[in-house]
Every structure is written in structure tokens, then in C-alpha cells.
Amino acid sequence: MVDMVEVRGFRGLKNMSDKSVQRLFILPTIALLAVINIFPLFWSLRLSFTSFSVYEGGKPTWVGIQNYITVLSDAYYWRQFTTTTVYVIIVVTAELIIGFTLAYLLNQKFKAKSVYMTMLAIPMMMSPALVGALWKLIYNPNWGILNWVLGLGELDWIGDPKVNIYGVMIVDIWMWTPFMMLLSVAGLSAIPEYLYEAAEIDRASRWFKFMYITLPLCSPLLVIAVLFRSVEAFKTFDIAMGITGVGAISPQLLSLRLYEKAFYRWDTGLSCAIAYVLLFIVIGMSNLFIRYLNKVRQ
Amino acid sequence: MASGMKKGIRVLLNIVIILVILVYMLPVIYDGITSLKPWNAIFKVPPTFKFKPTVGSYIRLFYATIDYPVGKEPSPAEVAQMSWKDRVTWENTNQQTSGLGFGLRRFINSLIISIASTFFSVLFGTLTAYAVSRFDFGGKEDIMFVILSTRFLPPIVVTIPLFLFYRYLGLTDSHLGLILLYVAFNISFATWVMRGFIDDIPVEYEEAAMVDGYTRLQAFRRIVIPQAATGIAATTVFCFIFSWNEYAFALMMTSRKAQTFPVFVQGIKGSLGIDWGAIAAGTFLFIIPVVIFTFLMRKYLLAGITFGAIRK
Numbered sequence: 144m145v146d147m148v149e150v151r152g153f154r155g156l157k158n159m160s161d162k163s164v165q166r167l168f169i170l171p172t173i174a175l176l177a178v179i180n181i182f183p184l185f186w187s188l189r190l191s192f193t194s195f196s197v198y199e200g201g202k203p204t205w206v207g208i209q210n211y212i213t214v215l216s217d218a219y220y221w222r223q224f225t226t227t228t229v230y231v232i233i234v235v236t237a238e239l240i241i242g243f244t245l246a247y248l249l250n251q252k253f254k255a256k257s258v259y260m261t262m263l264a265i266p267m268m269m270s271p272a273l274v275g276a277l278w279k280l281i282y283n284p285n286w287g288i289l290n291w292v293l294g295l296g297e298l299d300w301i302g303d304p305k306v307n308i309y310g311v312m313i314v315d316i317w318m319w320t321p322f323m324m325l326l327s328v329a330g331l332s333a334i335p336e337y338l339y340e341a342a343e344i345d346r347a348s349r350w351f352k353f354m355y356i357t358l359p360l361c362s363p364l365l366v367i368a369v370l371f372r373s374v375e376a377f378k379t380f381d382i383a384m385g386i387t388g389v390g391a392i393s394p395q396l397l398s399l400r401l402y403e404k405a406f407y408r409w410d411t412g413l414s415c416a417i418a419y420v421l422l423f424i425v426i427g428m429s430n431l432f433i434r435y436l437n438k439v440r441q
Numbered sequence: 442m443a444s445g446m447k448k449g450i451r452v453l454l455n456i457v458i459i460l461v462i463l464v465y466m467l468p469v470i471y472d473g474i475t476s477l478k479p480w481n482a483i484f485k486v487p488p489t490f491k492f493k494p495t496v497g498s499y500i501r502l503f504y505a506t507i508d509y510p511v512g513k514e515p516s517p518a519e520v521a522q523m524s525w526k527d528r529v530t531w532e533n534t535n536q537q538t539s540g541l542g543f544g545l546r547r548f549i550n551s552l553i554i555s556i557a558s559t560f561f562s563v564l565f566g567t568l569t570a571y572a573v574s575r576f577d578f579g580g581k582e583d584i585m586f587v588i589l590s591t592r593f594l595p596p597i598v599v600t601i602p603l604f605l606f607y608r609y610l611g612l613t614d615s616h617l618g619l620i621l622l623y624v625a626f627n628i629s630f631a632t633w634v635m636r637g638f639i640d641d642i643p644v645e646y647e648e649a650a651m652v653d654g655y656t657r658l659q660a661f662r663r664i665v666i667p668q669a670a671t672g673i674a675a676t677t678v679f680c681f682i683f684s685w686n687e688y689a690f691a692l693m694m695t696s697r698k699a700q701t702f703p704v705f706v707q708g709i710k711g712s713l714g715i716d717w718g719a720i721a722a723g724t725f726l727f728i729i730p731v732v733i734f735t736f737l738m739r740k741y742l743l744a745g746i747t748f749g750a751i752r753k
Contacts, residue, residue: 161576164657168572171565172588172628179603179625180591186602197605245461251454261739262462265469265728268735270686272703273724277472280721286484288471317468322746329743329751367747378595381688385707401597406693411601418598429593433586440637440750 184422191415198409210416220417226395230308231376234315235369241316242323243365249324250331260328263321271318275385278314282386301387308394311383318382319372326368330361363439370432374425397421469728476721483717498718499726502544502709544723547705554616554701555684558623563677565624566631567639567669571661573632574639575647585633589748592629596689607694616699622690627680630748634679637749638672639665675741678734685731702727 159167191210193203214220245263253259266274281289282300290298300310338356347355380398387393389403401421405414463470474490475483476499482492569588573581603622604613612618646668647660655663666673691701706723709716738745744752 159656159658161657164661165572165576165578168568169584172569172632173584175565175621175625175628176588176591179621180594180599183599183602183606184594186606187598190602248454249458251451253455253458255455257739259458259462261736261742263465264735264739264742265732266465268682268686268731269728270688270703270731272688272707273686273727276707276720277468277724280475280717281468281471283717286486286488288488291487317465325742325746364747364751367750374593380596384688384692398595398597401595402693405597405601414597414601418595418601421595422598425593425595426590429590432593433589436589436748436750437582439747 187415187418190412191419192412194412196409197411203412206412210413211420213413214416214420220400223395223397223400226308227377227379227397230312230379230394230396231373234312234319234376235372237312237316238320238323238372239365239369242320242368243327243361245320245324246327246331249328260325264325265321266318267321269318271381272385274314274318275382277385278310279386282310302392304392304394307387307392308396311379311386311394311396314382314386315376315379319375322372323368326364327361330364331357334360363435367432367435367439370428370435374428374432377425377428378421469725472721472725476718476725478718480718483721498716498722501716502719502722502726503548504545544702544705544719547700547702550616550699551685551702554619554623554699555681557616558620558627558684559677559680561620561624562627562631562680563635563673566628566676567635567666567673569628569632570635570639571665574636575644585636588629588632590629592626596693600690600693604693614695614698614700619691619694619699619701622694623684623687626690627683630683631676631680634676634744634749635669635672637744637752638669638676641752642668671741672744675738675744678738678741679745682731682734685727 190203192205192207194206194209195201195203249256249259279301281287284290284297284299284301287300289300290296299306301307334357338360339352342352342356378398379396380402383394383396383399384402389399389407393399397417398421401414401417404410404417477494477496478492479495479497482489573585607613607615607618610618612621642665646664647655647657650660650664651657686703687701688703688707691699691704692707695701695704702723706720706727709719709723735742741752
């Protein structure tokens with residue numbers, strides 16, 4: 144904040160006042176977000192109260208909260224919610240445990256540490272849809288390498304509805320464990336050595352050191368990692384599309400059903416209602432995330 | 442964490458880590474190997490390593506080949522006459538291929554759209570980040586909060602109405618339409634990360650400059666930007682990777698003209714079904730820029746994934 148030298152008034156483009164600069168710099172961002180993100184949200188809200196099909200055209204007819212009642216009471220939709228939630232819980236927990244363990248083991252002084260970590264970071268930087276396509280090769284029930292290596296015969300990771308959700312989970316875990324690992328490494332390496340030394344002087348056990356020094360000091364980063372992954376996992380779409388696509392055999396994930404309803408059945412009004420419920424859940428979770436992120440920013 | 446370790450254990454640990462990384466990377470390695478296999482070798486069980494590598498899959502990705510219906514295969518004399526590209530594809534795949542060869546245009550689409558959207562999102566993001574970092578105004582943190590929330594919107598929530606909106610404006614299946622969309626979604630990320638980097642630049646330099654007669658804009662251009670250069674580079678790379686990898690928006694908003702590479706690779710089909718070789722080739726090819734950039738920006742990985750909150 145510069146209060147020593149404050150440039151006042153508007154004196155042409157070269158000599159703009161601070162206030163003008165401030166407004167000019169923020170304007171493009173706000174304008175763009177308003178048009179592309181905020182405005183559609185309102186339109187979507189309005190559509191969710193109508194029965195309207197983009198395909199059939201015509202004017203949207205108001206149906207009140209009919210769509211929402213359908214979404215929130217129909218067992219079919221509840222199944223999507225519960226399946227997606229279970230998916231999130233399993234996936235994030237696995238990533239957290241594996242990622243943290245990897246970080247714990249890597250928390251030594253290696254010369255090539257940053258090279259190792261960069262290589263492990265590659266899966267999460269790949270296009271999720273293409274990772275799905277890649278794993279479709281691996282998962283192929285007839286000639287895929289996974290079934291051969293594990294001796295699983297013809298287990299259909301792609302086409303069998305009972306199995307393919309685990310297929311998607313494995314891919315998600317493969318992709319995002321490095322994320323957890325990176326954040327865990329950051330958290331672990333920030334713990335000052337003297338805390339451990341002090342604990343050792345008091346003859347603290349390994350368990351004690353872990354529970355009362357390592358975990359508490361790591362937890363802010365772990366929390367934002369978990370929150371972030373949870374929000375993203377709830378929205379899972381690309382990976383699942385890559386592996387199974389939409390259709391009768393696809394896993395019961397919310398985003399897939401939503402896409403189906405909107406762009407295959409063209410049931411626009413209902414889709415907007417489903418989308419809004421998804422939105423509320425996601426906004427709620429990301430709310431927590433951003434608050435925690437601000438805390439970590441110190 | 443004992444830091445004084447015996448050399449033997451250290452070597453052992455290194456070996457274990459390298460093994461872990463190799464196993465972890467197996468899917469990617471398998472992808473690369475499969476992309477070089479001739480068609481028949483892909484389907485062999487148990488998987489074989491003895492094959493003559495061929496770039497047939499890559500060719501099919503980018504270059505549409507002639508169809509040879511069953512019963513009308515080319516004679517050896519005709520094969521000798523073929524262009525190199527056709528011959529490789531014929532000898533190693535023995536399939537009709539149709540609908541392929543659009544890979545090049547899709548690849549270029551991905552390039553254009555990614556570069557353009559990255560440029561604008563980093564530009565606007567940096568400007569906004571500067572304003573938020575240096576000035577105080579009412580609702581500042583709230584605005585930043587809202588900005589970041591937009592990053593978490595499920596794409597589908599936004600695309601249903603945007604689809605209508607774009608159709609009205611004639612922006613469906615257009616480069617501009619997709620670029621606008623990507624900029625809007627990258628801008629929140631760019632703003633947050635750049636704010637972190639600009640916060641790290643001491644205000645004193647600009648103050649001194651302005652005392653010396655520089656305007657605010659000049660101070661911004663001559664002092665802040667050079668110092669923020671590495672931050673800008675890192676942000677650029679991450680925004681590029683995001684646009685490069687993006688699938689959901691491209692799937693829903695583009696179909697023929699502006700379709701990007703990930704959407705294309707997803708649905709590659711030859712006339713005998715899914716063209717697995719081309720999928721392997723396309724997937725592998727697409728990763729290469731990402732790997733290079735990730736390696737270049739490895740010091741900023743942490744800043745990238747925490748939205749600029751941690752800039753060790």
C-alpha cells in the first residue's frame with residue numbers, strides 16, 4: 144500500500160491515478176467471469192424451474208420445483224449421489240494414505256530428490272481423458288496387460304458395471320496420489336528438526352513423535368489436499384468418459400448421468416436442476432477449501 | 442528422520458525409489474511401447490516384446506490412408522508403388538482406416554487454443570493480481586474468494602446454458618468460443634498464483650521509482666514485471682497445461698471445426714472398430730509437451746498445485 148506517493152486524479156493514460164489503474168486492472172477479469180461464469184449460472188437456475196428441451200425447441204414452460212423434487216426424491220438420483228460420495232471417500236482416503244506414506248519414505252536427503260518427485264508428478268499433469276483412454280488399453284478384458292499380469296482371466300474392467308467403477312477408482316488413485324505426495328513432502332520438510340531433537344531428549348517414542356509433532360504440523364497442508372481432491376473427485380468426468388463413456392454400462396457417477404441427461408436425452412430443464420444440486424455440493428466443499436487455503440497463506 | 446545414514450542403506454533406498462517410480466510409470470511406458478507396435482502385435486496375449494517397431498499408428502493418427510476393401514487388397518506391384526506413408530500403414534496394419542487423419546488439424550487446434558487462452562488468462566490474471574496485491578479496497582478478499590470459486594464450477598453446470606448462449610451468438614464449435622471459456626476458467630488460477638508471486642516483491646522498489654517520478658503504470662511495467670518473470674513463466678506453463686489437457690468443455694462445445702486433440706483421441710475409430718494403436722500413439726504424443734514443461738517448472742510445482750499459497 145503506497146501512501147507516501149499517491150497519484151490522484153485522471154491525467155491521461157500515461158498518468159492514471161491509482162484508483163483508475165486499480166479499476167482498469169481488475170475490470171477484464173471481473174467482466175469475463177461475469178459473462179462466462181456468473182451469468183450462465185443465473186440462466187441455468189431459471190432453466191431448472193422449467194421443462195425445456197434444447198432439441199425440441201419451443202419456449203420453456205414453468206414447472207416450479209418439479210425438477211428438484213424429482214432429483215431429490217427419485218431413488219435413481221440418490222444412487223448417483225451415494226455412489227459418487229462413496230467413490231470420493233475411497234479414492235481420497237487411498238490417495239492420502241499412499242501419498243503420505245510415499246512422502247514419509249522420501250523424506251530423506253536425496254541428491255536426485257527433485258528429479259524423483261518431478262517424475263512422479265507426471266501422472267497428475269496428464270490429460271485425464273487421455274489417461275482414461277490409455278487405461279482402456281490396459282484394462283481390455285481380452286488382451287489387456289493388466290488381466291494378464293494379475294492372472295484375472297477375462298475380468299471386464301470396462302464393460303462390467305459391477306467392476307468398472309473400481310477401474311475408474313484405480314486410475315484416479317494412480318493419477319492423483321502424486322498430488323498428495325507432493326503436498327505431504329512440503330508439509331513434512333517444513334517441520335523444523337529441533338522439535339524432533341527436543342522430543343528425543345525427552346526420550347519420546349517414534350509413535351509419540353509422529354502423533355504429536357509430525358501429524359499436527361502437517362495437517363494444514365493435508366487438509367487442503369483432502370478438500371481439494373474431494374471437490375475434484377466429486378466432479379469426476381474426464382477419466383470416466385475415457386474409460387467407459389456414458390451408457391448403460393457406465394458407473395453411477397453424478398457427472399456422467401448429468402452429461403447424459405443434458406446432451407443425450409436433451410432434457411435441459413431437469414439437467415439444470417441436477418446440475419444445481421451438484422453445484423451446491425461442490426460450492427459448499429470448495430468454500431471450505433478456500434477458507435483453509437487462506438489460513439495456510441498465513 | 443536420521444540424516445546421517447550409512448552409504449549402503451542410501452544406495453538401497455535409491456534403488457527402491459527408482460523401482461517404485463518405474464512401476465508407477467508402467468502405464469505410460471506400456472503406452473509408448475504399444476504405440477510403436479504393428480497392429481497384430483497389440484492384441485497378442487501374452488504381450489510380446491519381440492516386434493518390429495513401426496510408426497504406423499502415428500501415421501494413421503495424422504494422415505488418412507486409402508481404403509482397401511476386403512477382396513481388393515493391393516498387389517505387390519501396387520504396394521511397391523505406394524508412397525512411404527501408405528506402404529507403412531498397409532504393411533503394418535492391414536486395416537482399412539477411415540475417419541482418421543484429422544489428427545493434425547485437431548493437434549493444431551489444441552495448440553492455437555491453448556496458446557491464445559494462456560496468453561490472455563496470464564495477462565489479465567497478472568493485472569488483477571497486481572491490483573489486489575498493492576491496493577486496498579472494500580470487499581477485496583471477498584472478490585478473490587468469488588474468483589477462486591469459479592474455478593471449481595463443474596463444467597457441465599456452466600455449459601448447458603452457455604451452449605444456448607453460444608448458439609445464439611454463433612460461437613459453438615469455434616476457436617474463439619473455446620478460448621473465451623478457457624480464459625475464464627484459467628483466470629482464477631492465474632490471479633491467485635500471481636498474487637502470491639507479486640506479494641513476494643517488496644513494495645519499496647515501486648515506491649522509490651514513483652518518488653523519482655515514474656507513474657504507477659511505468660513502475661508496474663519496469664519494476665514489477667521483470668521481478669515477477671519467473672512467476673509469470675510458471676503460471677503460463679500451468680495455464681497452458683490446463684488448456685492443453687482440457688476435455689469436458691471441448692467435448693460439449695466443439696464438434697468439427699474447433700475440436701481439440703483429447704476429444705479426438707478419445708473417439709478414434711477405424712472401420713474395424715476402435716483403433717487402439719492410434720489411441721496409444723495419440724495419448725503418448727500428447728504427453729510429451731506436458732512432461733517437458735513439468736520438468737522445466739519443477740521448482741514451482743508446489744506453487745502451482747496450491748494456487749500460489751505456498752511458494753517455498
